Amino acid sequence: MKHHPVQRRIIGLDPGLRVTGFGVIDIDGNRRVYVASGSISTEGKELSTRLGVIARDLTYIVQQYQPQEACIEQVFVNINPQSTLLLGQARGAAITALVMAGLPVYEYTANQVKQSVVGHGKAQKRQVQHMVQRLLTLPVAPAADAADALACAICHANSAINTGDIVQITKSRRRSGGRIIV
Numbered sequence: 001m002k003h004h005p006v007q008r009r010i011i012g013l014d015p016g017l018r019v020t021g022f023g024v025i026d027i028d029g030n031r032r033v034y035v036a037s038g039s040i041s042t043e044g045k046e047l048s049t050r051l052g053v054i055a056r057d058l059t060y061i062v063q064q065y066q067p068q069e070a071c072i073e074q075v076f077v078n079i080n081p082q083s084t085l086l087l088g089q090a091r092g093a094a095i096t097a098l099v100m101a102g103l104p105v106y107e108y109t110a111n112q113v114k115q116s117v118v119g120h121g122k123a124q125k126r127q128v129q130h131m132v133q134r135l136l137t138l139p140v141a142p143a144a145d146a147a148d149a150l151a152c153a154i155c156h157a158n159s160a161i162n163t164g165d166i167v168q169i170t171k172s173r174r175r176s177g178g179r180i181i182v
Contacts, residue, residue: 007026007027008027009069010024010068010071010153011070011149012070012150012152013058014073015054015072015073015094017047017089019040019041020042020145021037021039021145022038023152024036024061024067025150032135032154033136034136037142037146037150038146040054047086051093054090054097058093062097062103070104071108072094072098073109073113108152113155114127116159125147128144128148129141133147136154
């Protein structure tokens with residue numbers, strides 16, 4: 001008798017201080033099904049207000065779509081340390097909202113996400129958008145931030161499928177390529 005994994009819902013995030021992209025997909029066996037995507041915009045506000053908006057809006061999105069797992073891109077080190085610090089704070093606000101919602105949170109580097117979705121870690125944003133559109137059979141390519149978030153969710157789904165079961169990701173992080181936070 002063939003084992004079919006239970007359907008799971010994953011939310012992927014592309015954190016940013018001005019714009020945080022989100023993407024929600026369902027996994028049913030080897031199928032990836034688009035559920036929703038978009039972005040949280042915080043432009044023009046004080047830093048503390050921006051972080052609050054990210055946490056508040058993400059909490060609402062999680063309540064609305066009820067994912068069982070979350071994944072987020074790791075911070076890359078910029079030439080500008082101030083930009084890296086601000087990105088890390090936005091990412092921290094997002095992770096806090098996810099953890100407070102009781103979700104396990106997995107991390108992937110931008111290279112891991114691009115490798116998983118496009119086939120090489122140096123892919124351009126347009127290539128990621130195009131492949132996300134194709135993999136999820138969307139009529140149009142999603143906006144860049146939403147596409148990156150959906151790509152992160154696809155990467156997580158691929159890691160789970162490649163190891164055969166999400167439980168194995170938790171037990172063997174090295175094999176899955178993702179690092180679990182919670």
